[in-house]
Amino acid sequence: MADPMRIRANMTGDKVEVKVLMSHEMETGLRKDAQGKVIPAHFIRNVTVTHAGKTVLSAQWGTSVSRNPFLHFRFKGGKPGDKVTISWADNQGEKRTDEAVIAGG
Amino acid sequence: MMRVDGKLGPVSWSRALMAVATKFKDVKALGGSGSTLSSAIEITAPDIAENGAVVPIAVESKLPKTQAIAILIEKNPSTLSAEFEIPAGTDPFVSTRVKMGETSNVYALVIADGKYLHAVKEIKVTIGGCGG
Numbered sequence: 001m002a003d004p005m006r007i008r009a010n011m012t013g014d015k016v017e018v019k020v021l022m023s024h025e026m027e028t029g030l031r032k033d034a035q036g037k038v039i040p041a042h043f044i045r046n047v048t049v050t051h052a053g054k055t056v057l058s059a060q061w062g063t064s065v066s067r068n069p070f071l072h073f074r075f076k077g078g079k080p081g082d083k084v085t086i087s088w089a090d091n092q093g094e095k096r097t098d099e100a101v102i103a104g105g
Numbered sequence: 106m107m108r109v110d111g112k113l114g115p116v117s118w119s120r121a122l123m124a125v126a127t128k129f130k131d132v133k134a135l136g137g138s139g140s141t142l143s144s145a146i147e148i149t150a151p152d153i154a155e156n157g158a159v160v161p162i163a164v165e166s167k168l169p170k171t172q173a174i175a176i177l178i179e180k181n182p183s184t185l186s187a188e189f190e191i192p193a194g195t196d197p198f199v200s201t202r203v204k205m206g207e208t209s210n211v212y213a214l215v216i217a218d219g220k221y222l223h224a225v226k227e228i229k230v231t232i233g234g235c236g237g
Contacts, residue, residue, distance in 0.1 A: 015196065028204070030182060056195050064178060064186040064204045066159045072200035
């Protein structure tokens, strides 16, 4: 199981500012190891962020998102104390879901 | 191509993007692909990336009814880097970090009100981030 995401969700004005750092190799499938064997692709494919049962962002990624992906976005309608839930799924079937509580501005 | 109104099906959007990504490789430019250059889309990224493995890119659209934002890197082995669906209530803004194999044009493709629009920025890479 991959390490937990680091999530920060803060109010800025009437918006919730979300910053996420995920822990993932994001292997492209183009690199070779010391023996010259291709390292299989291993990357996060889907990311979904929900708040109060509503999807506030969904993303589809390819192999060229950096290792330990970073994501930053803003949405309206949240308030301090609410939960933001982030899930990802990778191309090898691994999944991870983490939550953060929105902090005051 | 895709539905002009309402919700974007993830599949149709992906297909549309694939079509655009494929076209990129063929025509090597977005001009002929049905997307319009827009000054209302802003790409925030360095002019020169010292490390191609971690290139911070932010895209902000000032177009009303922005439904989706995609980041495409022309000279990467897979052109389409990331795409984001923006529901109502979420700012048409995303920021992430991508890998770049070499100096390339980076396109921010936006679907707003059913139309394709884009912005482009060249990012010079001194050390590539896709090799071994």
